[in-house]
Amino acid sequence: MHVLVVEPSLVQATYKEVLDQYFLVHDPVSMNAKKLRTLDHCLLFLTETLSHDALNPCGRHITRGLVDAILGFFTQEYFMPEARAGKKEGRNIVITRQFKSLLFKHYKQFKKPSDYAVLMRLSTPYLNEAVKEISGNTVSYWIQKMIITEAKRLLYFTDWTVKEIAIDLGYDDHAYFSRLFTLAEEVSPIGYRKRHR
Structure with missing residues (x-):
């Protein structure tokens, strides 16, 4: 048995959108034997790469590529039309999926x-109730999670300043953005970058 834990900020936006929308609706997907063998080979290769990462200057890039491929396998299975066939969706699931989109x-x-309630022509309490029932968290939680995840991705993959990241994410006041990030992650944006790069 394998368990793969991935920092959300390192998950491609394409995969994230599919997984965030469909994991609420479906039971875990099953793969055919051929796909499982391929996935197993990828996981074993990832395990080997991680154990020799310190010796290989390309290890970090290979690791990222393998993780990306493995996530692609899972995402593809959720996105396949047969995974959704015959599944009836309740109103709150539809609302939650629309909100996340x-x-x-x-x-x-x-x-x-x-x-978001205005965009969806719903009352704010009704939107919040529907999203919380399906996802276990409030609309505010998901908004903040999305912003913090994107901030972490930008801190990891770019050399932008905290001010540039704040502006890109829609915050004119970068000091406010830094406080928001620090409260959510218990580390400053700069501290996060130093820790993970």
Whole structure:
């Protein structure tokens, strides 16, 4: 048995969008024997790469590529039409999926639950209740999670300053953004970058 834990900020946006939308709706997907063998080979190769990472200057890039491929396997299975066949979706699932889809498109612009409620023509309490019932967390939680995840991705993959990242994410006040990040992660944006790069 293998367990793969991946920092959300390192997951490609394409995969994240699919997984965030569909994991709420489906039972775990099953793979055919051929795909399972291929996946098993990838996981074993990843394990080997991780154990020799310190000796290999390309190890970090190989690791990232393998993790990306493995996540692609899982994402593809959730996205396959047969995974969704015959599944009836309740109203709250549809609302939650629609909210998350809008969040991916508008998180830099809209920061309040009421913004999304207006877009969806729902009351804010009703949107919050539907999302919390399905996902276990409030609309505010998901908005903040999306912003912090994207901030972590930018801190890891770019050399942008904290001010540039804040502006890109829709915050004019970079000091406020830094406080928000520090509260959520218990480390400053600069501290996060130093720790993970």
